[in-house]
Amino acid sequence: MSATAQKTADLVTPEILVQRAREMVPQLKARAAQCEADRKVPAETVAEMQEAGFFRVLQPKKYGGYEMDPQVFYDVCMTLAEGCMSTAWIYGVIGVHNWQIALFDPQAAEDVFGKDTNTRIASTYMPKGQVTPVEGGFRFSGRWGFSSGIDHCDWVFLGGLIFTEGQPPEYRTFLLPKSDYEVVDTWHVMGLKGTGSKDIVVKDVFVPEYRTHKASDGFMGTNPGRETFTAELYKLPFGQIFVRAVSSAAIGGLQGALDTFVDFAKVRVGDMGNKTSEQAPAQLAVAETAAAVDEMKLVLRRNFDVLMGKIRAGQPLDDIAQRLHFRFQASQVVERCAKHAYQLFSACGGRGIFLDFPLHRYMTDIMAARGHYANNPEQFGRNYGGVTLGKDNTDYFI
Numbered sequence: 208m209s210a211t212a213q214k215t216a217d218l219v220t221p222e223i224l225v226q227r228a229r230e231m232v233p234q235l236k237a238r239a240a241q242c243e244a245d246r247k248v249p250a251e252t253v254a255e256m257q258e259a260g261f262f263r264v265l266q267p268k269k270y271g272g273y274e275m276d277p278q279v280f281y282d283v284c285m286t287l288a289e290g291c292m293s294t295a296w297i298y299g300v301i302g303v304h305n306w307q308i309a310l311f312d313p314q315a316a317e318d319v320f321g322k323d324t325n326t327r328i329a330s331t332y333m334p335k336g337q338v339t340p341v342e343g344g345f346r347f348s349g350r351w352g353f354s355s356g357i358d359h360c361d362w363v364f365l366g367g368l369i370f371t372e373g374q375p376p377e378y379r380t381f382l383l384p385k386s387d388y389e390v391v392d393t394w395h396v397m398g399l400k401g402t403g404s405k406d407i408v409v410k411d412v413f414v415p416e417y418r419t420h421k422a423s424d425g426f427m428g429t430n431p432g433r434e435t436f437t438a439e440l441y442k443l444p445f446g447q448i449f450v451r452a453v454s455s456a457a458i459g460g461l462q463g464a465l466d467t468f469v470d471f472a473k474v475r476v477g478d479m480g481n482k483t484s485e486q487a488p489a490q491l492a493v494a495e496t497a498a499a500v501d502e503m504k505l506v507l508r509r510n511f512d513v514l515m516g517k518i519r520a521g522q523p524l525d526d527i528a529q530r531l532h533f534r535f536q537a538s539q540v541v542e543r544c545a546k547h548a549y550q551l552f553s554a555c556g557g558r559g560i561f562l563d564f565p566l567h568r569y570m571t572d573i574m575a576a577r578g579h580y581a582n583n584p585e586q587f588g589r590n591y592g593g594v595t596l597g598k599d600n601t602d603y604f605i
Contacts, residue, residue, distance in 0.1 A: 330364035350391075
């Protein structure tokens with residue numbers, strides 16, 4: 208990193224980044240309908256996010272990043288979601304990859320950022336890859352769904368399992384360049400339409416060993432990049448930081464829905480002459496939604512304050528019960544947001560069903576986010592509760 212670039216990075220503060228995101232919200236609202244129609248975030252929006260420095264929040268300083276605490280990353284994501292949840296979603300997904308790359312062998316980061324530190328990585332972590340070990344790496348094939356923001360990226364993280372006789376399957380993330388995969392447009396959906404989360408097809412390509420990352424290293428903190436990328440940020444468990452990357456946009460989306468409803472309800476007089484602002488369901492919906500947004504943001508920030516505090520104090524992150532607790536809280540977010548978004552929608556009366564009324568977009572985007580594997584509170588709640596009751600932990604993505 209050049210001295211000039213380092214000086215520029217040092218001048219950027221969390222407050223500046225969040226303010227830049229706040230200033231983008233009106234434009235994101237104006238582009239939301241086109242974003243949905245095109246089924247991908249506009250290229251100019253991605254360019255503006257790149258120019259604003261958003262993708263550098265978690266990126267290693269060696270490659271022009273800021274190495275800020277994850278709370279900053281989530282604050283930017285939640286703010287963007289107030290304008291367009293699809294934009295915030297791909298930011299959360301793509302942006303967290305600039306953190307994960309620091310876990311790999313350092314040569315992987317050099318492959319991605321060595322010529323251009325603005326390079327972006329997409330992903331789909333489904334364990335769909337067919338993997339054959341060969342000298343120096345693996346032959347790799349498969350088809351994956353849900354690669355959010357893939358149109359704006361030149362690399363991709365893909366999930367795969369390595370099977371060894373007599374041992375449990377080993378999950379790894381495989382890093383591939385654009386030349387090694389095909390994008391198949393399957394993205395015709397009811398929510399998060401603008402994320403462009405298309406399919407990825409790989410046909411028998413070679414992936415060197417250094418461009419893979421073991422899930423077990425992410426859990427134990429024994430990542431190959433730990434001697435090169437030494438910032439405290441990269442000592443966080445992958446399971447903790449990733450799950451919030453796919454749930455935090457829903458909190459900002461719910462705030463956007465609340466703002467939309469308040470502006471509407473303050474002046475709305477229904478066909479029967481009733482003022483929406485005087486209706487009990489509307490008043491209760493506003494109060495409960497505002498309180499829920501505040502609470503979910505507080506819990507998010509508190510949890511990472513705890514984790515980063517332990518890292519800075521040199522304490523191990525070996526409290527599995529605590530990690531399961533935080534994991535369960537992350538999984539609850541989207542379902543809670545969906546409940547409150549529907550509560551607001553219900554208080555709109557007939558006006559809420561019209562396509563030119565933007566609240567429905569927030570609601571369907573939040574509901575679509577609930578489909579992500581990481582946002583299933585029942586599954587992770589049962590595991591957390593079972594461990595609390597003396598059962599063995601079944602989830603190592605924590």
